[in-house]
Amino acid sequence: MSYLTWFLNQFMRLLKVKLDKLGSKMIMVVDLVDELSESLVKQLVLKKDRAVVFKDIPKVCPHCHSTEMRGVEIMGAKLGVLLWECSDCLDIFLKYDMVKTERELQEASKYWTNMSDWGRIPRAEFN
Ligand SMILES: [Zn+2]
Numbered sequence: 001m002s003y004l005t006w007f008l009n010q011f012m013r014l015l016k017v018k019l020d021k022l023g024s025k026m027i028m029v030v031d032l033v034d035e036l037s038e039s040l041v042k043q044l045v046l047k048k049d050r051a052v053v054f055k056d057i058p059k060v061c062p063h064c065h066s067t068e069m070r071g072v073e074i075m076g077a078k079l080g081v082l083l084w085e086c087s088d089c090l091d092i093f094l095k096y097d098m099v100k101t102e103r104e105l106q107e108a109s110k111y112w113t114n115m116s117d118w119g120r121i122p123r124a125e126f127n
Contacts, residue, residue, distance in 0.1 A: 026075060027074060032072075032092070032105075033105075044092045052093070054093050054095060058084060069085070070085055078104060
């Protein structure tokens with residue numbers, strides 16, 4: 001294992017711990033949408049007719065009323081938490097308006113990383 005790989009592994013581990021404490025998770029755009037297309041945000045919210053913006057994390061899920069809400073960070077997006085997600089029903093809600101969210105998602109969709117380079121963190125641990 002090269003020093004750089006080791007360093008990145010440590011870095012990602014620390015980042016994950018930090019995110020866990022904040023109660024958010026970090027994923028890639030491709031984890032979020034069925035396909036990369038012109039409008040990503042529509043795949044997330046418009047199909048459910050739920051383009052409401054929640055500046056702060058909703059105390060309860062607007063859909064199932066669960067209190068298990070968390071932030072979702074997208075790798076490659078400039079903003080921190082970009083979306084809200086209900087841990088129970090997995091519905092996604094907007095933190096920013098659709099235009100801004102779309103811009104971030106498009107930017108982040110160019111971002112790609114080889115997970116195997118990180119020393120394999122099982123997907124389940126991101127939750
Ligand atoms: Zn819910």
